[in-house]
Amino acid sequence: MAASAAVSALPALAGTVEARGSLADFIWFRTGGPAEWLVRPADTADLARFLAALDPGIPVLPVGVGSNLIVRDGGVPGVVVRLPKAFARVVAEPDYRVRAGGAAMGITVASAARDAGIAGLEFLRGIPGTVGGAARMNAGAYGRDASDILIEATLVLRDGSVERWDAARFGYTYRHSDVPAGAVVVEAVFQGRPGDPKAIGAEMDRIAAEREASQPLRSRTGGSTFKNPDGHKAWQLVDAAGCRGLRRGDAQVSEKHTNFLLNLDKASSADIEALGEDVRARVKAQSGVELEWEIQRVGVAK
The missing domain is CATH 3.30.43.10 (Uridine Diphospho-n-acetylenolpyruvylglucosamine Reductase, domain 2)
Structure with missing residues (x-):
């Protein structure tokens, strides 16, 4: 290019x-x-x-x-x-709030909250991305979403203006916000509640163990591939359509969790995306449900 x-x-x-x-x-x-x-x-x-x-x-x-x-x-x-890393600073504040830079990882925010005795942010331990991405896409795990805890965030818009948005302005829905194209979330403030650090840590450990047991964390993979349709779990639809272990070249549907795609070795992005489309077609044929991509696909084909 x-x-x-x-x-x-x-x-x-x-x-x-x-x-x-x-x-x-x-x-x-x-x-x-x-x-x-x-x-x-x-x-x-x-x-x-x-x-x-x-x-x-x-x-x-x-x-x-x-x-x-x-x-x-x-x-x-x-x-x-x-x-x-300059954008990865995390600070506990009064009133059980946590201020985090856009580059901070979910686990870092959850850990800082635990150390400060702030409960309610434990689920961020299960989100393998940054604060900026979580705020933009309303990331969630274990029954909670970013929209449940976000108070406000600072954005640099595409024209260079810096704005502070309260949570309502994000227009959150499932895995979606109204953050415009080209805008960068550089900081977010999350609201927690008082809690015991030991209990918070135990819940974080539970989440970590559950993820380890159910997701292919040690593979070349992405997050959840498809959104959960209303009334369904995406992984169950994929499994019912016979896609567990399905391959296209070195791209494979995980046998451990069927809503994850894997790069086994030398898969191209085209292989991975085409495999996802194969899965969507099979699920549509088997159940009538049209899966929507949750993974963002960007750039141009080669």
């Missing part, structure tokens, strides 16, 4: 800009093409200045750890923003 003339001279950035920056190095599937430009801002002000000066026609895609992402083999045109 050749760098376009429109972005041959990007605005100044105090952080780093990498042409043809590898995404497969950190995307969970370890597949896919590069970002045309991979940008890591130094701080919120740096990101805001950069986006304000960036040609409005250039697309911007924020990416966390890529646990819920298929990057197509042709790569991602435009700018991919990945928040560095």
Whole structure:
């Protein structure tokens, strides 16, 4: 993917800009093409200045750890923003609130809450992504969603403006929010309740053990592949359609949990996405239910 003339001279950035920056190095599937430009801002002000000066026609895609992402083999045109560790700070605040940077992992937030005696955030232990991604997609696990605990968040919009949104503005529905394309969630504040650190830790341990027992955590995989349709569990529909262990090249439906796809070795992103479409077709034929992708698919085919 050749760098376009429109972005041959990007605005100044105090952080780093990498042409043809590898995404497969950190995307969970370890597949896919590069970002045309991979940008890591130094701080919120740096990101805001950069986006304000960036040609409005250039697309911007924020990416966390890529646990819920298929990057197509042709790569991602435009700018991919990945928040560095400077955005991963987590602080417990008064009134049982936790303030977390957009790059902080769910487990880090849950652990900080536990240490401060703040209950209600334990489920974040079961979300293998960042705060920014969780806030954007209303990530959830074990019966709770980000929308249940979010108080407010700070966003840098595509035009470089910095806004603080309260939870109502997100317009949350199942695995969806009204965060516009190109906006980056740089910080979020979550509400908990008083709790005993030992009890909180025990619940986090239970969640970790349940995930280990039921999900292919040690494989090249993504998060849940398909959304749960109303009245159904996606994995049960996939299983009933005979898709457990189904393969396309080195892409496979997990035998451990059928709502996970795996890269067994050298699967391409095209293999993984095509396998997902095979599954959707089989489920539709068997049950009449049309599964919707939960994993985000980005970029262009090779």
